[in-house]
Amino acid sequence: MNIARETSSRFQRLSSQISRKVSVMLSMLLSAAQYIPMVQDLSGFLSCAARSSETLAKEPFSEIDAHWAERPPAMNADENSPQNAIANAIRRAIMIFPLCKMGTHAVRPSRSTKRAFALVECCHGSDGPVIPSYAILVAASPGFMFLAIMVYPARLYPRTINVRMCTLTILMFPKRVASLKMSGIRRLFESAPPGAINLGLGEPDVQPPPETIEAFKRALxxxxxxxxxxxxxTELRESIAKSLxxxxxxxxxxxxxxTAGATEGMMIACDTIIDEGDEVLVPNPGFIIYGPDVALAGGRPVEYSLTHENSFMPDIEEMKSLVTPRTKAIIVNSPSNPTGSVFPKECVKAICDIAAEHDLYILSDEVYHNFIYDGDHWSFARFHDDTIIIDSFSKSLAATGWRxxxxxxxxxxVQQLSKVQYYALACPSTPTQYAVLEGLKxxxxxxxxxxxxxxxxxxxxLRKLQEIPTFSTTPIGGAFYAFPKYSQNLPSDDFAMRILKEGVICAPGSAFGSLGEGHLRFSYANSEENIEKGLEIVKRVAASI
Structure with a gap:
């Protein structure tokens, strides 16, 4: 009896082992079959690339490599290893897929190719939350266990890998979304040491009027x-109309x-008036949301110049030359973030004349109209009927968090904006509106x-910045920013990081557009003592470069 039981037990174990091995073999065969679509896609890519050199030239490998260079280093320290060479070849081929066209047919990567790219990307690691590597392999598809064994044999030990910044977004999301960049300013804030003097944040350091806070409480x-x-x-809308x-x-x-702040106001304005392919003139340098808002609405931002040499005033002749039959609107911002310039009446009227001549909308960001130190605020609505004023109580009531x-x-x-807002927001915060209503009184x-x-x-x-020999600052008429130009041969990102290491936060000019390079933005929304102390540190850093 015992012999029979032992024989039966051994037979069951042997059957189980054979079953597992057969399952593994079948799984590997299925894995190989799932690998075929990626090979087909790679073949299609090579065929397409041979016929599409002109298209490919628009997005050279150098730009793709520049994007990849921003990624953290691979887990495998040997970047010249065969595994990394294969992985880089795969990701380079896959990244180029969306650019390839054969006639009118766009070659799109298959689902399995995207999964392969996910695997290659995840094996390189990234900066963010971590999850088990095996979970990534399963999520990518069991079929790519086969690819992982070939390409990353040394990386299949149980461990965790980072995946938050996965470049898979380039393939999985629309171009208008995947092309968006996070603000360079945010990166500096997150890197700031404890106790750093904040001359980078565009936020008043005072509290809202006590009456508005009490009104908020009463509303609740x-x-x-x-x-x-x-x-x-209606009560708040009537009060605002009276002030305008x-x-x-x-x-x-x-x-x-x-609206939920000027940020939402600008976005729904763009969504309401901009159609696919429309062009919109936007300032360079300018506040970071303008170009992305236009692009997300399906339009194309066309930049007009604001230069230090011209005191950051628009070149009216340049603006005229940028208008085409596809131009739909002009975005303006006076007083300006980041430059602190205020457009005089003559400039405002000249831009309105361009808009009237070409039947354009003017989207006027006027959130700093209460921060003018010399002269008057000239709203574009005074001279052009098709003006859309975007304003906020974040600055005027020092209530940035109320949105x-x-x-x-x-x-x-307004009727069309209400429709768009309903689907984006439903309605603005009710108690906050009653608080602002009291604040306007x-x-x-x-x-x-x-x-x-x-x-x-x-x-x-201004006095402290003028003490720095390598800095040149134009007059500041409004807002609460200085935007000095510097003569050091150093990218503004690097300059801002050097200043940050000494305990002062400022914003690199490049965060506001290509013409902001060579500048730094300092916010003086801080105490007089901190402004003095912070800019003294900046002076010392500038002298060391």
Missing amino acids: DAGRNKYGPSAGI KRFRHDITFENIII IGYVATSKEI HGERFKKQLQDTFRRRRDIA
């Missing part, structure tokens, strides 16, 4: 915590829509306090 206690109208509560009558006497609450602003334009456009007093405070800070910043 009164139960104003429910959905509201998509365009915002200094620009347009015919404005009413129907010309106003409340509340508005768009003011024609009733017809005390706005003039708070505005004067802010202007006096920031005028003193501006003067300190």
Whole structure:
């Protein structure tokens, strides 16, 4: 009996072992079969590349390599190893797929090819959360265990790998999304040492008026915590319209829509008026959202120059030359972030004349209109009917975290904006609107306090920057930024990082466009003591370079 049981047990173990081996063999055969589509895609790529040299020239390998160079180094320290050579060949081929065209047919990578790319990318690692490497292999497809064994035999030990920044987004997401870049300013903030002096953040260091905070509390206690109208509560829209009558006497609450800050206001304005292929003139240097907002709406941003030599004023003749039959709008920002320039009346009227002649919209970002130290604010709405004013209470009420602003334009456009906003936001925050409504009643007093405070800070910043021999700063008429040009032969990213290492945060000029290179942006939304101390450190760093 015992012999029979032992024989039966051995037979079962042997059957189980044979079954597992057969399963493994079948799995490997299936893996090889799943590998075929990628080979077909690679073959198609080579055939297509031979016929598409002109297309490929638009995106040379150097640009792809430059993108890859931003990635963290491979886990395998030997970058010249055969494994890395094969992996680099695969990722280079796959990255070029979207650029290849044969006639009117675009060659698109197959699902299995994307999975292969995911595997190659993940094996290289990246900066972000980590998950088990085997989970990546399974997610990519069991078939690519075969590829992993061939390419990365030394990397199949159980461990974790980073995948958050996977370049797979280039293939899996639309170009308009995959091409977006994270702000270079954010990277500096995240790298800042404890106790660093912040001259980089565009945020008033004061609190909102006490009346608005109390009104916020009352709104919460009164139960104003429910959905509201998509365009915002009528009382706040009426109050805003009243304040804008200094620009347009015919404005009413129907010309106003409340938004979740100027950022959302600019985005829904672009989504509302820009169609696929439309061109929009945007400032360079300019605030970082303008170009991406245009691109996300399906348009093409066309940059007009703001140069240090021209005191960061638009070149009207250049703007005229940039207008084409496809031009739909002009985006303007006065007072300007990052330059601090304020467009005079003559400049504003000249841009409005261009817009009127070519039947263009003007999207006017006026969030800093309360921060003008010399002269007046000239809104584009004074001279051009098809102006869309984008404004925010983040700066004027020192309430950046409340995310509340508005768009003011024609009733017809407001009706369309409301539709877009409904699907993006549903409605702005109800209690916040009641707080802002109270803030507008005390706005003039708070505005004067802010202007006096920031005028003193501006003067300190200008004086300290003028003490740096290699810096040249244009007059600052508004906002709360200085944008000096420097003579050191150093990229602004590197310059800002050197300053950061000494304990001061500033923004590289390149974050605001190609013409911002060679500049640094300093925010004086900080205490007078910190401005003095921080710019003294900058002076010392500049002298060492």
